[in-house]
Amino acid sequence: MVLQAEEGQLTTSSPRILVATAVPVERDAVARAFPEPAAELSRPGTVLHRLPDGGPDLLAAGVGPALAAASTAAALTAAALDGAPYALVVSAGIGGGFLPDAPVGSLVVADEITAADLGAETADGFLPVTDLGFGTVTHHPPAGLVAAAATATGARPGTVLTGSTVTGTAERAALLRARHPRALAEAMEGFGVAEAAAAHGVPVLELRAVSNPVGPRDRAAWRIGEALGALTDAFGKLAPVLRSWTPHDSHG
Numbered sequence: 297m298v299l300q301a302e303e304g305q306l307t308t309s310s311p312r313i314l315v316a317t318a319v320p321v322e323r324d325a326v327a328r329a330f331p332e333p334a335a336e337l338s339r340p341g342t343v344l345h346r347l348p349d350g351g352p353d354l355l356a357a358g359v360g361p362a363l364a365a366a367s368t369a370a371a372l373t374a375a376a377l378d379g380a381p382y383a384l385v386v387s388a389g390i391g392g393g394f395l396p397d398a399p400v401g402s403l404v405v406a407d408e409i410t411a412a413d414l415g416a417e418t419a420d421g422f423l424p425v426t427d428l429g430f431g432t433v434t435h436h437p438p439a440g441l442v443a444a445a446a447t448a449t450g451a452r453p454g455t456v457l458t459g460s461t462v463t464g465t466a467e468r469a470a471l472l473r474a475r476h477p478r479a480l481a482e483a484m485e486g487f488g489v490a491e492a493a494a495a496h497g498v499p500v501l502e503l504r505a506v507s508n509p510v511g512p513r514d515r516a517a518w519r520i521g522e523a524l525g526a527l528t529d530a531f532g533k534l535a536p537v538l539r540s541w542t543p544h545d546s547h548g
């Protein structure tokens with residue numbers, strides 16, 4: 297809860313939260329966790345679905361880190377210019393899970409959001425962009441919020457990787473796990489959403505419902521309906537956590 301001075305009175309209100317999914321079916325799965333329908337709201341460069349009664353704004357931000365970053369940044373800027381900035385951004389959706397730790401239908405909450413393919417290949421292997429002297433490859437969601445989200449939803453905390461390419465072979469899956477032993481899931485947007493949030497000084501959370509194992513490509517085997525159902529259930533449990541979360545918990 298946040299205390300706000302309103303016409304001389306102290307009132308309580310929930311922090312404003314933006315939930316960024318990749319595609320509209322993921323956004324709608326999140327929306328189904330809330331009792332009232334969302335209202336569509338156009339902003340420059342983006343379209344939001346606003347839930348009533350202090351619920352989050354929902355954004356289908358697009359597939360991949362670049363479009364997700366651009367859409368999230370547009371929403372963050374619009375909110376700031378409206379004088380009602382977001383206090384938290386949540387990257388959410390389906391994802392690939394590393395077996396055996398994150399099976400299909402399970403949930404993963406990121407305690408690290410890591411760009412898996414941002415860097416350079418060399419004769420001696422992959423160098424992350426930080427080793428080249430640039431930027432960052434990992435964002436850390438607030439630890440207290442990660443713990444609360446894990447407790448409320450049953451999500452397992454761990455690293456969630458972001459890549460521009462869905463892993464399609466056992467070799468690539470093993471290589472990623474060797475480079476990132478704490479990785480539980482892989483998706484395509486979290487790092488982009490986190491970069492946009494960081495540019496605005498806003499904390500980020502990432503929650504993934506596992507639709508498929510990370511490994512050999514078998515698109516027909518993706519359990520998208522099951523994962524979307526898990527996402528809805530998770531947001532039903534996460535909503536009270538988000539409502540009572542205060543930005544002062546950022547590092548707690």
Ligand SMILES: O=C(O)c1cccc(C(=O)CC[C@H]2O[C@@H](n3cnc4c(=O)[nH]cnc43)[C@H](O)[C@@H]2O)c1
Binds near residue numbers: 360
């Ligand atoms: O076809 C559908 O009905 C459908 C419904 C919801 C989502 C999709 C997508 O294709 C979304 C792609 C989205 O999913 C994430 N994802 C899922 N599995 C993986 C994976 O193994 N590796 C990387 N990303 C994965 C990703 O974030 C994509 O944006 C289709």
